Structure formats: structure tokens, C-alpha cells
Amino acid sequence: MPKALKNILKFLAFLSIGLFMIWLAVKDMTPEQFQDVKRAFLSGNYWLVVPAFIIGIGSHLSRALRWKILIATQGHRPGTLNTFFAVMVGYLVNMGVPRLGEIARCGVLANYEKIPADKLIGTMIAERALDLVCLMLVFLLCLVLQLDLVTGYLSTEVWPSLQTKLANADAGQWLIILAIAAAVIGIIIFLFKRFAASKAAIKVRALMRGVWDGFSSIGKMDRRNLGWFIFHTVCIWFQYLAMLYVGFLCLPATRELGFTAALTVLVLGSVAMIVSPGGIGVYPFLIQKTLLLYNIPETTGVAFGWIIWGAQTLLICILGLLSFIWLPIHNKKS
Template sequence: MPKALKNVLKFLAFLSIGLLMIWLALKDMTPKDYADVKDAFLSGNYWLVVPAFIIGIGSHLSRALRWRILIDTQHYKPGVLNTFFAVMVGYLVNMGVPRLGEIARCGVLANYEKIPADKLIGTMIAERALDLVCLAIVFLLCFLLQLDIVSAYLSAEVWPALEQKIANANVTQLLVLLGIVLVVIGVVIYLLKRFAASKAAIKLRALLRGVMDGFLSIGKMDGRKLGWFLFHTLMIWAQYLAMLYVGFLCLPATQELGLTAALTVLALGSVAMIVSPGGIGVYPFLVQKTLLLYNVAGPIGMAFGWIIWGAQTVLICILGLVSFIWLPIHNKKSAGKS
């Protein structure tokens, strides 16, 4: 299958998820709900978008600086501006096809800094894997800091549904499910052995080695670099959290929400950004459902989700386009000075 067609199909698949979430959010809304959403939008203090933008730029800069530290362990020293521009171009591409932007930013930096692309891909994958670890920590903090809310939700929504499913399942159904699981495990083991020498398997092993090298490079950092690396990791997530907290202040109905609520929105919002282009549809939907836990009415939660998603999207589009345009200009000037 041609690569371009594959990317188009991938985009359409992810976009369909976002459109499905939009439909699910809108299908049961009444005229009063639409009026409440409109009132929520009109009640917003949009001047607070300015500090949110500044915090957002800071988070993207911290990401670029952290990636630059990781690249430095491979004995390459890319420029700060080129690294930042590459990160923003990657974010912009991700708005179209999730995960393709990660390859794009490596390609951009490899082109302008003359760094082998495989070295950059290894560090990029290690960096994103570290972000998954950070996201898991965010989920754990959400659970530990809000045991009362989590336990109430599980008692009211999750456990009754599970108990009903188990009660309705007979022995035959359970045995069939167990058989399917065993068959899937057997097929996976067979495929791993059968195609161990294939080109795809060789590439996968090389990719995993690159990831491992990226992680091992963290351990090779001296104390000062490791300190800055961990500092920027903390700053990335702290600034994400701060953006959401400032966002709460935009609407009268969410002004009383605290950092724990922002932490929960951050966790689920991060998942939304993975499963659809730029989180379209999914991000507002998950934010709306999350804020219901904090007694925020559905229409208000929907309005808040779209405001935050819109602010993040506008920021990425502006910075991504500026970076795309300014990259050749900046590097032409740099070449002229050398």
C-alpha cells in the first residue's frame, strides 16, 4: 500500500473517532442544553487565554530543551531554536495524523542539524515512552488524591455493570472467552517465532534497540544534565497542569475547581490527544464526562472542553506555522554568519 494512501486512511480512521465522540456528545442535547452551552461560552473571561498561551509556550520550550539534552548524550548539539521549531512542526503534523508528527520532527531536525535520523528517532521514542510513564504517574496521583471520588464512581458506575455482566454470563460463555484468550496468546507466540527472521522483525528489533539506547543514555548523563533533564520533565507536566487550572478560571462555573480536578482532566485529556487528530471531538467529550464527577453540568463541561481544546489547537497552529516558515529563514541566516 502506498505510504500516502496509508497516511490518509490513518487520518480518516482517527478522525472518525473524533466525529463519533462529537455525535455522542450532541445526540441527546435538548434546546435548553444548547442554550446553556451558548451562555457558558458568552460568560467566559477570554483574557485569561493570554497567560494560558504563555504557559503553553513554556511547556513546549521545556520539551524542546529536554529533547536537546537527550540528543546531547548521542554527541550531537542541535541549536535551541531548531529543536524548538522541529518540536512545533511535529505538533502541527500530529494535528493531521497522530504520531506522524514524531517522525516529522526528527526529519526536520535531521535535515537542518545534519544529525542521523535513526539517532533522533531513538531519543524521540525514549522521550515519548518516558511521557507514558509520567502519564501513568498522573493517573496514580489522581487515584491517590481523590480516593473518595474514585471509589464513589466505581461503586455507582463500574462495579454494578461488572457484577451484572458476570451474573448474566454462564459457564459456557466464560469457557469460550478463556479459549479465545488462549488462542490469541498462541497465535502471537507462533507469529513471533515464525517471522523472527523477517525484515519487519529485524526492523522492530532495531527500533527496540534504539529505544533502549535512548533510555540508557539517560543513565549516562552527568549530575548536572540529569538534573536539568528531570527539571524540564517536571516543568512540562506542571505547565500542562497550570494551563488547565488557568482555564478553570475562565468560566464562573469552573472557578472553584482545584488542582486535583485539573489533574484528572490532564490525565484523561492526554489520552484524548492520542486517539484522534489533535484530540478533536474526543478531548471535549472526555473533559465533559470528567467534570461531571465534580458536579459541573454537562453543557458547562462541554463548553469548557471546547474552550481548552480550541486554545491549545490555536496555539499549536500558530507556533507550528511560524516554525515551518521561520526554519529555512533562520538557518539561512545562520549559514550566512558562518
């Protein structure tokens, strides 16, 4: 299959997930609820978008500086502006096809800084693996800080429903459940055996080696660079959190929410960005459902989700397009 067609199909597949989530969020809404959503939008203090944008730019700059430190372990020292521009172009491309942006930013920096692309891809893989580890740590922190909320939700919403279904299941239903479980396990074992010798498995092993090489390069940093690397990693995630907290201040109904709620939104929002192009549809839907845990009305959750998604998307579009335009101009001057 041609690569261009494959990317188009991938884009359409991810986009369809986002559109489905939009439909899922609004399909049961009454005209009165649509009016509530409209009122929530109109009640927003949109001047707070300005500090949110400044924080967002800071997070992107920290990401560029952290990547620059990682690239330096490979013996190359790209310019700060070129690195920042490459990061923003990558984000912009990700709005169209998730994960393609990582390749794009490596290509941009390789072109303008004359750095071997394979070296950059190795650092990019390590950076993304580190982001995954950070996301897991943030998730664990979120659970620890809100243990009462999590256990309360499980005990009142999940466990009683599960108990009822298990208690009402007859022998025939249990047999069906066991048969399905056995079939799933069998399919997984079969696919694993088939997959182990496939080209995809070879690519995965190569990817894991790249991740390992990238992480090992972090260990080779001197104390000063390692300190700055950790500093920028903390800055990235703290600024993401701060952006969401400022977002809470936009709407009267969410102003009382604190950093723990912002942590939950950050975790689920990060997952949503992977599922569809730029998180369209999925991000607002997950945020809407998350805010129900904090007794925020569903209609307010819809408005808040779209406000945050819209602000983030607008910032990426502006910075991405400006970076795309300014890259050749900046390098011509250089």
C-alpha cells in the same frame, strides 16, 4: 500500499473516531441543552487564554530544551531555536496524522543541523517512552490524591450495576461468557505465536532496543545535565497542569475545581491526543465525561472541553506555522 495512501487512510480512520465522538456527545442533547452549552461558552473569560498561551509556550520550550540535552548525549549540540522550531512543526504535523509528527521533527532537525536522523529518532523514542512513564506516574498520583472519589464512584456506579448483572445471569449466559473468554485467550495465544516471527515483531524489538539505548543515554549524563533534564521534565508536566487550572478559571462553573481535578483531566486528555488527530472530538468528549465526576453539568463540560481543545489547537497551529515559515529564514541568516 503507497506510503501517501497509507497516511491518508490512517488520517481518515483517526478522524472518523473523532467525528463519532462528537456525534456521541451531542446526539441526545435537547434544544434547551444546546442553549445551555451556548450560555456556557458566552460566560467564559477569554482573556485568561493569554496566560494559558504563555504557559503553553513555556511547556513547548522546556520540551525542546530537554530534547536538546538528550541529543547532546549522542555527541551533537543543535541550536535552541532550531530544536524548538522542529518540535512545533512536529506538533503541527501530528494534528493531521498522529505519531507522524515525531518523524517530521526528527527530519526537520536532521536537515537543518546535519545530525544523522537515526540518532535523532533514537532520542525521540526514548523521550516518548519517558513521557509514557511520566503519564503513568501522574495517573497513579491522581488515584492516590482522589482515592475517596474513585472508590465512591466504583461503589455507587460500577459495582452495584455489575453485581446486578452477575446475579441475574443464568447458566446459559455464564457458558457464553466463558466461551467468549476462552476464544479471546486462544486468539491472543495464536496471534502471539504468529507475531513472534513476523517483520512487525522484528520492528518492535528494534524499537525496544532504541528505547533502551535512549534510556541508557540518560544514565550517561553528567550531574549538571541530568539535573536540567529532570527539571525540564517536571516543568513540562507542571505547565500542562497549570494550563488546565487556568482553563478552569475561564468558566464560572469550573472555577472551584482544583489541581486534583486538573490532574484527572490531564491524564485523560493526554490519552485523547493519541486517539484522533489533535484529539479532535475525543478530547472534548472525555473531558465532558470526566467533569461529571466533579458534579459539573454535562453542558458545561461540553463547552469547557471544546474551549481547552480549541486553545491548545490554536496555539499549536500558530507556533507550528510560524516555525515552518521561520526555519529557512533563521538558518539562511545563520
